[in-house]
Amino acid sequence: MKKFDRERVLLAVAGPVIALVAAILLTSVVLIASGKSPIEPYLLMMEQAAFSDVQVLIVNQASMYYLAALAVAIGFRMNLFNIGVDGQYRLAAMMTAVVGAHLALPSFLQIPLLLLVGMLTGAFWAGIAGVLKVTRGVSEVVATIMLNAIATSLIGYLTLKDVWGVQVGNNMTTGVMNESGWIPGIDLGPEVGEIYGLVFLSVAMGVAYWIVLNRTRFGFDLRASGESETAAAASGVDARRMVLTAMLISGAVAGLSGLPLLLGDVHTYSLSFPTGLGFTGITIALLGRNNPVGIAFAALLIAFLDKASPALDYATPVAYEKEIATIMQGLIVFAVVISYEAVRQWGLRRQQKRVGLELAAAAAAQNNSEKKKEVAAR
């Protein structure tokens, strides 16, 4: 066990805490400006968090956010900005749903296969941006944004009736998946709901992320390339291969992030499948500082804001707008970026000061001992 490093913990925690406090204060300002109570909405939302059915919703949503944020974080550690998680997970969920609807294997084969389809589709879609970057030098930011738009059109095409689409009423779906591909969850009764089975996959992915990044050669290479490409190259890391691999892994994890919902609840990809997970994932990865535990907290926080806020609409006697939570999420992003930079600089100054003091002390000690030697020599 290494020694407890107070300095590092202080710096790591200060950023998110300052960001959250700032976001809450600014949201309160908005509330006051619109003539509402600046405190009551928070209390109402906290009250919601105590209900077990809301907790189930939060955990389920957080599991999806977590995977999306991990996908973004893998890119961040490599200094890649994968904005394409959104397109990757939607395309992956759609392909998984299609395979699940047309293939009926026993569960023990079907489920791993479906997960694999999701990962491969996500990896393939992200890989396009990766290949473009390493071969043609196309910025992955531009490429993945465009791939998001292309994914939307591609999904639109693939869910047409004469391709793989099945029209149910006015909704376009991919048909109901075979039951062998459904992943059972933890059923807590009709009043409370069901926790998706794939919540545990999210946790496992978080552990895997930590192990791969911190305990393997590959993880070291990845982080090294992210910190300084030239330094990594000097120590024998093939930067281009790392870029491509990082994109593929990021895409594969992104491909998983829609699956808790798909395999655990809706069992079909339709027009009402949620979008935007990938963008929320970016917020969460930033807030969680690319750290698997930090991301878990951030995912739970954002999921909490999402799931506790609808109750604001029904509050009595005064109803609040649930968009307060949206404002807060936006402010968190701002506050996070600003406070991290501020904390980083503050940390640097503290470090410089401390090093300066230590150096001065060392110099003084040396002076003293030299004087002693001189005295002894006489």
Place this chain on the structure above:
Amino acid sequence: MRRLSRIAVAGVATAALTVGVSACGSSSTSSSSSAGDGKSKGIGLAYDIGGRGDQSFNDAAYAGLQRAKKELGIDGRDVEPQDGESNADKVQRLETLAKQGYNPVIGVGYVYSEAIKEVAPKFPKTTFGIIDDESVKADNVADMVFHEEEASYLAGVAAAKASKKNHIGFIGGVDVPLIRKFEAGFVQGAKSVNPKIKIEKQYLTQTAEEGGFNSPDKGENAAKGQIDAGADVVYHAAGLSGQGVIKAAAEHKVWAIGVDSDQYKQDSLAKYKDYILTSALKNVSGAVFDLAKSVKDGKPLSGVVRGSLANGGVSLADSNPAFKNDADLQAALKKAEEGIKNGSIKVKTS
């Protein structure tokens, strides 16, 4: 990094324990008691993407709620959706409305079909309504659907008659089956007047999230494009985006045809109303009102309730005098309407 993780792991463990303890708390259902007084609180409306203020679909549902407030003296409330929400959120929304005592609870839009399928059996005494979907079959569910293609057929006839260049345009908000029905009817109607008519067709976006139903700028650009290509009547089925379509048509002094509500009468479009030929009406507000009334009268509607030309659920507005007084056009419309009503004209839905 590594040290941080260990400490944080300890933190998570603590937090997990806390959550674990609190998870023993009651569910929000069991702690809500307002449903117990047995008296309905009125209509509970849950909107589709866009929510109130879209000047067409959702606003029509809201108009039904307001009419019920005025004429039936019942109360009600409406709730907007969140961006990027999943089915679980819709279930939660409908359950909250039902357990708070709202009756009927209405999902505005087919996206609520799965959620209503799930929630309706849990509240057998509450009547649920869903608009634009007929896949839910239960005793306490009313599926309120419309023959949009019939009104669109008439719009097509009107457009073809009003066009001087034999060139018209259709602008759909989002490329989904529901909007395809509008297109199918419109094209068939126009071709019934002139089989050789040129028809521009465009969908603004692939998914609703991209803003096809709520981006007037997209509608305006698309309409400009079609007008530049030579179209002199444009029909839109694009929700709020249609405001842009009508604006572009008015600026180029060509006809626009509105949708869902009578757009000739809308305040926000008053400037352009001289260029709004007519509107293909879809009586969503009437459907909401009728369901609320049936619940109040103790004989709640159930099963498929389909609005058609024959029962007035869909129709063509005639508030623009230039449209109403065009005898030739009106004669053609009358013929088409009778044909649809007596079954001699079969309107395609796709």
